[in-house]
Amino acid sequence: MKLASIVRSPSVSANLSQSSSDGNSEMSLDWRNFSLYDYIRYELRGTYLLENDAGEMRMRRDKFYKFLKIPRELEKFMWFGFLQCVDVFVSLFTLLPIRFLLSLWFLVTKSRSKSLRDGLSNNQGGSTLKPAEICDLLKGIMFIIGASLIFYIDTSMLYHIIKSQSVIKLYIFFNMLELADKLITSFGLDILDTLYWTATEPRGRKREHFGVIPHLFMTVVYIFVHTILVLLQATTLNVAINSSNNALLTIWMSNNFVELKGMVFKKFEKNNLFQMSCNDVKERFHLLIILFVVIMQTMKEYNWDERHFWILIPYCLTIFISEFAVDWVKHCFVTRFNDISHEIYHTYTISLSYDIASSNLKSAYSDHADTISKRMGFVPLPLGLLLMKVFVISVPLNGWYGISSIVLGFLCLITFKFWLNILLIGQALEIIEAHRADQESNNPLKRRCTSLPASRQPSMENIPANLNLPLRSKVLNKENQINNKDD
Structure with missing residues (x-):
């Protein structure tokens, strides 16, 4: 039959064998003896399982x-x-x-x-x-x-x-x-x-x-x-x-x-x-x-x-x-x-x-x-x-x-x-x-700015201890100079 010749083609057989190995082994079919009656029966009684594509289905449900x-x-x-x-x-x-x-x-x-x-x-x-x-x-x-x-x-x-x-x-x-x-x-x-x-x-x-x-x-x-x-x-x-x-x-x-x-x-x-x-x-x-x-x-x-x-x-x-x-x-x-x-x-x-x-x-x-x-x-x-x-x-x-x-x-x-x-x-x-x-x-290591963008001031509270040490030392020296002037 024409159907049997299509099914016996190398490309189709390879795809079917790959899908059978990924899914349940019970789904494998003897395509050589696949007749028109078998084709109609499988068309009328679907044998697909949605769980074979569970990731895609979950993604669509979330969407x-x-x-x-x-x-x-x-x-x-x-x-x-x-x-x-x-x-x-x-x-x-x-x-x-x-x-x-x-x-x-x-x-x-x-x-x-x-x-x-x-x-x-x-x-x-x-x-x-x-x-x-x-x-x-x-x-x-x-x-x-x-x-x-x-x-x-x-x-x-x-x-x-x-x-x-x-x-x-x-x-x-x-x-x-x-x-x-x-x-x-x-x-x-x-x-x-x-x-x-x-x-x-x-x-x-x-x-x-x-x-x-x-x-x-x-x-x-x-x-x-x-x-x-x-x-x-x-x-x-x-x-x-x-x-x-x-x-x-x-x-x-x-x-x-x-x-x-x-x-x-x-x-x-x-x-x-x-x-x-x-x-x-x-x-x-x-x-x-x-x-x-x-x-x-x-x-x-x-x-x-x-x-x-x-x-x-x-x-x-x-x-x-x-x-x-x-x-x-x-x-x-x-x-x-x-x-x-x-x-x-x-x-x-x-x-x-x-x-x-x-x-x-x-x-x-x-x-x-x-x-x-x-x-x-x-x-x-x-x-x-x-x-x-x-x-x-x-x-x-x-x-x-x-x-x-x-x-x-x-x-x-x-x-x-x-x-x-x-x-x-x-x-x-x-x-x-x-x-x-x-x-x-x-983001615990990200710079924590406690003020709004329009009123940012250099402060030690805004710079984590393990991040940007040169900038930290620069700000520390600036604050020490201000404190010395105040004293």
Whole structure:
């Protein structure tokens, strides 16, 4: 038979004999007498054993279990990053007004005979304001000017213009807004850093910038344009939720799943995955603020009727659940296809913890809010201006009742901000200490640095006795010289 001739070939016989010697001896067959009946019988009754490939099967099972752990580890990181975004956003309405007033007071009292341009300088002869106070003053000025401009925008007119468009036009329009938001956010972080450095750069160097006033003008234009984009996003989503035709909302939600096509099959390194994870944290917070704005606008249109609130909640929950599902599926398959362990998200959490700890040092090079904004790609000013505008036009606060409500709300908000910041700092320090303890247990001979990278000092406690003896003796001589000078 043709089957018997194939089986009797030298290559096939060699492979079969090798597999028989590796496995159970009872599995050997007499291939010379192998008939068609025997072939059919063995095809119908499988005789393979999975334990012959136990190592591969265990590896696949472990890979599957790690795949199931991705959502849990991802949410730990996302929750930690989300709380940091909340902390930065709340500080926009609590600490920034206080810091702005203090900086303005210092500017007026310390430089009555100086101009504003001299006050914003940072020369070695003595500047009127510290760099942190200059940045707070600029942030307050940008917030005030942006709020003054955004209140001239008629949200009702925008709503009716968007509502009169077709479903396809709105779908394309929303995709354009989402893309423009990502691009302008990246541009906004650069222009803000440029403004802060231009205002606080030491004098005496060669002039390599346009000046503080032109940079401030460009930053205000950016903030106004970005706020308009966010307002259009919120208005488009408001039209989708309150429309009698649910097709627009369905198409908008399906846009999240289109994101999977562009992300899942790409090659990702660990640094790229970190950037994508931080961007997902920012997008989740961004979506929460927009949904809150939509709820406030809708409740205002229906005179704060409770029934319409419970009508809106299922739509908002559906949008948020779809966002969670897309993030889980995206990260699960990105880590699977790029062979990245679920433990990488704990490493990302450690990195965020070091950001929190380093930004609270005396030698910190940036404010805590600015550090988190750069890490997450999050610019809080446009969202803050949008929320303030919607709150002012939606909630009537008049007379002493309105003033007392604003004061009470401010006190509650600043209390929450302090509590949240203390909670984040404590949690960050716990994560850092656990990370260092784990490093010391795994690498006992590795240099043990008891201080943060921003405040490293040469110390004998940081150098093991059996490692780097020349450096140890050098540090010891330096410490002896310091002690002799003190004596």
